[in-house]
Amino acid sequence: MHSMATDRRSVLLGLFCTALPLGQAIAGAPAPPAFLTTGRRDGRFHAMALDGAGHILGDVPLPGRGHGFAVSRDGHHAVAFARRPGRFALPFSPATMQASAPLPLPADRHFYGHGLFSADGKRLFATQNDFDAGRGVLAVHDVRQDYRRIGEFATHGIGPHECLLADDGRSAVIANGGILTHPDWPRRKLNLDTMVSTLVRLDLASGDLLARASLPPALYQLSMRHLAATPDGATWFCCQHQGAATEQPPLIGRWDRNGEIRLIDLPATVTRSMRNYAGSIAATPDGRRIAVTSPRGGIIVVLDGRSGSFLETVSLADTCGIAPTGDGFMATAGTGEILLGGKADAYPDINWDNHMVTLKS
């Protein structure tokens, strides 16, 4: 059983809390999974399926700390990726939470934590590091041949992180974070003085570079890492600043279909509170709301997806995972808290990890 969430934030916000049974659906018919996320429980890492109320429906043990997911459009297939510089990617069924054999990986590559399925579900693409050459690649796997690795495309940048299937269904948008790393020096950033972050659009059949965007040179230490698409064809992105902590540049931006890239100005107090670190971004299906989490700041920033104007912040310590629920969002935190529908619940024995995805019903 998990405890009542009675943190100071909930009290201040007038939110109410309920105790939910851990690992058990609401009485009655089992609810279908609505979200996938990863977390640590009892020192072990899992991919977990949650229902629409945040109850845990099932889990898949992972060999190490997980990060993001790729989910096929029909929702039948999912792949949980290792956090960088991890070496596993585990396919599983969200309906049964049964895993199959992990994706093959060459010795000179590691995963960056994200991937996507092609529109027809026949291909799985994963961002990877060709670490000896110091370049990013998008690996191509054949789903119908047990995820056999059949090739890779250059991402035309260093440190590719999140990737999304574009609205045309034929191309992918990839955030090249720009930070050079090597597994011999785990989590050490090797090129902060020269880094360049880009957004690119690649043709998923040929690997051709269709478009590329970068921020002004003065913002060269702003690493674009996470993405969310809206129905108007725009890609929203959020960043982590690798420069001086006092610089505090904008961390949220939008890449329009016409190629224009722009950063969103927030109130100075909000930017400051984000502590130069945005961890995840999500958009409601209608594109009217954008939410960005900042675990270091312990806040969620919500924007108007049409105008880009700032709407509000919500406090949630160590928050990172965020996914749309319809016209709103569900958020998770490393403290075990889940914020959903005006309620803050906590699983104190779980550290929710960086990302969460919504499954289409």
Add this chain to the structure above:
Amino acid sequence: MRLPSVFLLAGLALACLTPALADTTPAQAALQKRLVGTILAETILPDHAALVQATADQQRTMRAACATPSADTLSDAQAAFRDLVTAFSRVEMYRFGPGREDNRLARLNFWPDRRGLGMRQVRRILQEQDQTATDPATLRGKSVAVQGLSALEQVLAEADGGMIPDFACRYGTAIADVTHETAEALLNGWRDGQAGLLRRPGPENPLYRDQGEALKTLLKAAMEQLIIVEQQKLGRVLRDGPASANPLSAPFRLSGMTLRAVAVNIAASRAVLTHPDMPDLDNPDLLNLFRELDFELGQSEAAIRTALDFPGGIAARIANPATHDLLQYARIPLQAAVDLHDTRLLPALGLVRGFNALDGD
């Protein structure tokens, strides 16, 4: 008009920007403040001042070695370099704030040099006698890999017959000048900016909302250094045994300073993390914890200093099975110290280790 929160189906208005901070007792908050003040006054500021002095000594001795080449003046310049490595190793952990601005830490020493990039660039300057590298103004505009300690070490290794060749000597003097400028900027950044930010947290402080955030920043720097020493400066060099050891990846190998620098790194982290003789500390459990940590780090430091009694450079030392074993042993207390910090020190100080705010995720 305020829009309803997208997290609230009930449409409750949320208070804006409630800080998501750890619950800390008044006694813990007072102790956090005291520790930050102590670490700044007794470690960080004096260590940065010592670095400025060491760079000034290096400037003077390099000029003397160039003006009156002799075995004595060369020896003075080499001794000043060893002192400079020692002084740098005391401040190497502070890769944030003034150390991050203008890439000052990387400018002072380019490490790790993953593919020998810096060495190749320095070699090219020496071979081509690039005159722009002998003027500090133009040297500053070059790659950070050719203007810091690792470059100067390579220049000093050019000495032949008790003299440094003319071009190398002028290049080395320019490096010493740039290093001195950088060290002064670093000290000023700490003295005039960062120290005040750490000492005076609050809602108007752009970096630290409370004393806990300030203290955690310093502890994190010290812990990360221990992890880097254990995994990279020792682990990557020692590998599984003398036969597979890799001295080429050891920092400051050419000057024979690898192990001394590592021992100083540990001592510097120890000064931040442990306060076993803190007067009037009315908390016996915390005092015991400080002593446990101090004991672990002392064990590691002592093992490394014992290894220094074996003759030869790092290559000879790790080729010797007994020394290799001794250095492998030195890693174990470092691992124990990391565990003590994460599981006991942070909670004892009223601090929470975030799960979701690691760089690059």
